[in-house]
Amino acid sequence: MNHTQTLILASSSPRRKELLEDLRISFEVSSSNVDESFDASLFPEEIVMDLAKRKAESIVSDKENSYILGADTIVYYKGNVLGKPQSKEQAYSMLKQLSGSTHSVYTGVAIVFNGHCSIFFEKTDVLFWDLTDEEINNYVDTGEPFDKAGAYGIQGVGRTLVKRIAGDYYTVVGLPVSRLIRELKAVGFTIPF
Numbered sequence: 001m002n003h004t005q006t007l008i009l010a011s012s013s014p015r016r017k018e019l020l021e022d023l024r025i026s027f028e029v030s031s032s033n034v035d036e037s038f039d040a041s042l043f044p045e046e047i048v049m050d051l052a053k054r055k056a057e058s059i060v061s062d063k064e065n066s067y068i069l070g071a072d073t074i075v076y077y078k079g080n081v082l083g084k085p086q087s088k089e090q091a092y093s094m095l096k097q098l099s100g101s102t103h104s105v106y107t108g109v110a111i112v113f114n115g116h117c118s119i120f121f122e123k124t125d126v127l128f129w130d131l132t133d134e135e136i137n138n139y140v141d142t143g144e145p146f147d148k149a150g151a152y153g154i155q156g157v158g159r160t161l162v163k164r165i166a167g168d169y170y171t172v173v174g175l176p177v178s179r180l181i182r183e184l185k186a187v188g189f190t191i192p193f
C-alpha cells in the first residue's frame with residue numbers, strides 16, 4: 001500500500017505560502033482562481049468558510065492521497081465586510097473607519113481530501129489606535145494596503161496601527177497555522193512534529 005501524502009496549498013497569497021514554509025513541512029502550491037463574490041447576508045464565518053471551500057475544491061489533483069488547503073480572510077466591522085481596497089480612496093476610508101475601534105478578522109480554512117471536506121474558522125479581534133489623517137495617508141502611500149483585506153497588513157508597517165489583539169496573530173495574517181496543524185492531524189495527515 002502507498003502511504004504517500006501530498007499537501008497542496010490552493011492559494012496565490014505569498015503570506016500563506018511563507019507561513020506554511022516556516023513549519024518546514026513539504027507542500028505544493030497551486031493557485032486557485034475562483035470568483036470571490038459572496039452573499040453579504042451570511043455570517044462572516046460562513047463567508048470565509050464557504051470561500052475557503054470553493055478555493056480548495058477548485059484544484060484538481062491527480063495524486064491519490066492529496067490534502068488540498070484553501071483559505072480566506074475578511075475584516076468585519078459593524079456588520080460590514082471589508083475586502084481588499086481597489087483604490088487609495090477606498091483604503092483611506094477603510095482605515096478611517098477602523099481607527100480607534102475594534103474590528104474582527106475572520107479566516108476560514110478548508111481541507112479537501114479523498115472526497116471529504118473539513119472546514120473551520122478562527123476569529124481575532126484587533127484594536128486600532130486613534131489614527132490621524134496624516135498617519136492614514138502616509139500608510140496608504142506605502143502601498144501596503146492594496147492586496148490585503150481591511151487595507152492593512154499586521155505583518156508589515158501596518159503593525160504600527162495596532163494597539164492590541166485578542167486571538168491568534170496568524171489568523172490576521174491569513175492562515176491560523178497552529179489550529180491548521182491540529183485539524184490536519186485529525187483528518188489523518190502525517191505531521192513530523
Ligand SMILES: Cc1cn([C@H]2C[C@H](O)[C@@H](COP(=O)(O)OP(=O)(O)OP(=O)(O)O)O2)c(=O)[nH]c1=O
Nearest residue numbers: 011012013072073148149152153154172173174
Ligand atoms: C488583515 C490582514 C489581511 N492580510 C491578507 C491575507 C490575505 O492574503 C488577504 C485577504 O485576501 P484572501 O482573498 O483571503 O487571499 P488572497 O487573495 O491573498 O489569496 P488566495 O485567495 O489565492 O488564497 O489579506 C494580511 O496579509 N495581513 C493582514 O493584517
